[in-house]
Amino acid sequence: EVQLVESGGGLVQPGGSLRLSCAASGFTFSSYAMSWVRQAPGKGLEWVSSINSGGGSTSYADSVKGRFTISRDNAKNTLYLQMNSLKPEDTAVYYCAKYKGSVVAAQNAVEIDYWGQGTQVTVSS
Secondary structure (H helix, E strand, O other), X not given: OOEEEEEOOEEEOOOOOEEEEEEEEOOOHHHOOEXXXXXXXXXXXEEEEEEOOOOOXXXXXXXXXXXXXXXXXXXXXXXXXXXXXXXXXXXXXEEEEEEOOOOOOXXXXXXXXXXXXXXXXXXXX
């Protein structure tokens, strides 16, 4: 059974940092691309960042470029998102998502076959 379990969310002040983790199990983690996707209250899904299976190729939404860093440890079956210089507009539920393949063909839900349960990030003073 495929499982994606996010952790590391919480309440942080503007300008602060958080590191999200996604522990994966039930599949060969190193063979699949992964993404972080967020959903703010009352809004649709926003692709935050993606990484290919080997970790050598990454992409970021313009809204987080230069502030967030995606990475993965294939030996530990874990995906990470380091979030720095957080802003109130980063407040959302952050989901870990598994792609159907090893590369990011397109950043949309059609390419995703499993989602985590999400972790809440709230940026507020």
